Amino acid sequence: MDTTHRDLERDIERIDAMLHADEAPRGRRAAKGGGSEDESGRKGGRRSGREAAAARIEVIDLGEVDGLGIEDKDVLRTLRELATSHSTFAEAYAGCFAGSVYLPEAPGATRKRVHFGFFLDDARLALLNIDGAYSGTAEGALTDDLSSYPSAPRALYELLRHLIREDFLRLVDVEGELSDIEERIIAAPSRLRGEDGRILRRRRELMRLNGAYQQLDELASTIAQDDDGLLPRTDRRLFNTLSQQAQRLSAKAQYLREYCVQLIELKDARADARRDATNLYLTVVASIFVPITTITGWYGMNFSNMPELSWEYGYATVIALSLVIIAAELAFFKWKKWL
Template sequence: MSQKVKVVTIEEFQEKEPKIFRRIYAGEKNGNIRFCKADRYKTAVTGTFAIPDKRNPSSVKITFGYYMTKEVLIFIDSGNSVKNIMKHMQNYETTEFLLLDFMECILKEDLIFLQSYEERLTKLEEELLKGKIKDFDRKILLVRKELSALSSYYEQIADVGEVLQQDAAERGSEKESFLFGLFCNRAGRLYTMVQELKEYSMQLREMHQTQIDMRQNEIMKVLTIVTTIFMPLTLIAGWYGMNFVNMPELSSPYGYGIIIGACVIIIVIELCFLWKKNWFK
């Protein structure tokens, strides 16, 4: 690896360059990096990276800072995250190309990673159509949280690329400016892909809600049919339940049978009517 790239701990950099350290971590509470950024100065570019961990994008981030001049590119990382990424870097002569290559390595496997989300959502859709899915709300909420974290990340990393592209253009380096522009386009495509996946997840959520509404409508339909059928019978039961002495049916030996027959006829008539109106389909 080029001698122009160095990795130091937060403590070492803070001790050697306290003013620059305050610039890099300005606005970061207790030194906790929350987002990706790039700030241009007269002779340097500083900033931070907050990369969602692919194992848990919504909760865990790989964070570190950086400081770049023409002579040196310093990464500020107390762990091994930067060193692991640097293993895949090429040996360029300028710090700008080294930083660009580093950022390319960060996004190297992200397209395949995002395709795994498409596969997850497709599987959820298939299970949803079969009606065999459990804990759908929890699963889709987890996916949407992770996609939201990735969406913010790609938007931020594209902004970093734009700052570096502008810096290269103002220094008259057309090649570097062009390559940083390509990086911005790549980050933009990943951002667009995440937005499409979020839209896909929203469609699945709406489909699930539609299925719930349809089941509730079926239940209400059954209750309505039952209520419609037994309402006249309830009226008859209430009517003769008053036991007025002048009701001849109560003293007739055929009264009980007549009432039963009348109820059966009413039920048959109602069922025929409901069937004709397609209530049972």
């Protein structure tokens, strides 16, 4: 498991280095090609000169939305309603995006619950703190670094990527935990106590995560679509990448949810098999003594004209007959593999 984690972390670091290194070669190619800035901008969807400007990041409370200077009433209404939103979404408006990010706690408590709104246009990214759940994980570790990125959309992408960067590894840990439970169910089902509750808790966590990943996929797809050409082509590609990553996380969480259901069914099946084996054992034991009980009842009538009662070898004969019957029954049960 540790080897898998290290390999995945190295892959993430390598991809991150490639994304950061992609900006400089692109600038050199544009200058070397001698093309005009307008021509380069048309190919990218926006002017490349804006890509070189540092992103403007603001972190404000939800009650300070009016101070952003937004004139579009629909955008303001969306931002004001974020307090009652517990979902992840993005809505496209003329020249901007507005939405919310809501991520539940990750498995293993590696990420606390995150809930914040955002306003994104070509010049700035405003992060809106909602009910105090814009945690220090996001604000303290990233806000200062985000301003170093060349565009506000790129800063939002880096923030979202940071929030889910370890989720796949944590899902792999959950898969290992469920595999251990499966092995215990198969090895010693009678010793498992409280595992149903543990599996059901994991299933509920995975259900919430799966929903969050699906919503994050929709958010990234909405921004990547960018009908107004707000984002440079490079940033649209990044949000497409984020959408694909959210899809992979959603597929993994859904698979683990189904795995939880299969474990519960396996545990119930093993318990049923154990009960069936016990019932079969009791049935075999009862069947062995049925003929003996019949003989006992027969000779317990004590009629005066029963010759075996006065026969010298009557008692020994009944014992021998009973043993023969028991041996025959045991042989039959073994042949039928009931014992």
